Amino acid sequence: MTAGRICSRVMAMASPEESVRAAARRMAEYGVGTLVVLGGDPPHPVVGIITDRDIAIRCVADKRDTDRTPVSDVMTSPVQSVSEQTPIEQAISRMASGATRRLVVTGTGGAVVGILSLDDVLDLLIEETGAIGRLLEKQDPRIPV
Numbered sequence: 001m002t003a004g005r006i007c008s009r010v011m012a013m014a015s016p017e018e019s020v021r022a023a024a025r026r027m028a029e030y031g032v033g034t035l036v037v038l039g040g041d042p043p044h045p046v047v048g049i050i051t052d053r054d055i056a057i058r059c060v061a062d063k064r065d066t067d068r069t070p071v072s073d074v075m076t077s078p079v080q081s082v083s084e085q086t087p088i089e090q091a092i093s094r095m096a097s098g099a100t101r102r103l104v105v106t107g108t109g110g111a112v113v114g115i116l117s118l119d120d121v122l123d124l125l126i127e128e129t130g131a132i133g134r135l136l137e138k139q140d141p142r143i144p145v
Contacts, residue, residue, distance in 0.1 A: 001087070001088045001124065002084060002085055002086060002087060002088060003082050003083070003084055003085075003086045003087075003088060003091040003103065003105050003116045004083075004084025004085060004086075004105055004107070004113065004114065005084075005088075006088065006116065006120050006121070006123075006124050007084070007105040007113070007114035007115060007116040007120060008114055008115050008116075008117065008120060009113060009114040010030075010032070011032075011035075011036055011112065011114065011115055012026050012027070012029075012030040012032050012035050012036070013035060013036050013037070013038050014026065014035040014036070014037045014038070014050055014071050014075075015037070015038065015039065015071065016037055016039045016047055016048070016070060016071050016072035016075070017070055017071070017072065018070065018071055019066060019067050019068065019069065019070065019071070020050075020055055020059050020064070020066040020067075020069045020070070020071060020073075020074060021066040021067050023035055023050055023055070023071050024052075024055055024066065027052060033051055033052040033053075034049055034050070034051045034052075034102060034115060034117075035049065035050050035051075035071075036049055036104060036112055036115065037049060037050055037071055037072070037075050037077075038112075039072075045110075046079050046081070046104055046112055047072075047075075047077060047079075048071075048072070048075035048076055048077035048078070048079055049075060049076050049077075049079055049102060049104065049115075050071050050074060050075040050076070051076070051102070054074050054075060054076060055074060058073075058074035059073075059074045076100075079104050080094060080095070080098040080100050080102075080103050080104070081103055081104040081105065081106050082094055082103050082104075082105060082106070082116070083105070083106055083107075084105050084106065084107050084113055084114070086105075088121065088124070091103060091116055091121075092121060095118060095121075101117060101118040101119075102115055102116065102117050102118070103115070103116045
C-alpha cells in the first residue's frame with residue numbers, strides 16, 4: 001500500500017499573505033481542517049500548511065487579530081512530504097520522525113496530489129483489522145468479532 005493510494009486528494013489551498021480569517025472561512029466552506037499553503041512563482045511551491053489547530057493555538061489563543069494576521073505567521077513550515085509511491089510504512093515512519101500528523105503527498109515533478117493524515121492511516125488499519133475479524137469468524141463462528 002502506498003501513500004498516494006490512501007491520501008485525501010480533496011485539498012484546499014491558501015496563500016501566505018491572506019488573512020487567517022479568510023483561511024478559516026475556506027476550511028469551513030470545504031469542510032477540511034488543513035489548507036496547503038502555496039507561495040512563490042508558478043508552479044507555486046508548497047511553503048507550509050495551516051490547520052484548524054494552528055489557528056486556535058497560534059492565533060486565537062495568542063489574541064491575534066484574525067483579520068490582520070497573515071497565514072504565514074501561524075502556518076507550519078517547513079512541510080513534511082512524501083512521494084505518492086512511498087510505502088505506507090515509510091510514510092508512518094516519516095510522520096513519527098517529523099512529529100507530524102500530516103504529510104503533503106507529491107506526484108510527478110513534485111506537484112501536490114494530496115494530504116496523508118494520521119486519520120487516513122488509522123482508517124486503513126480499522127478496515128484491515130475488520131476484514132481479519134470477519135475471516136476469523138467465518139473460520140470459527142465461536143470467535144467473537
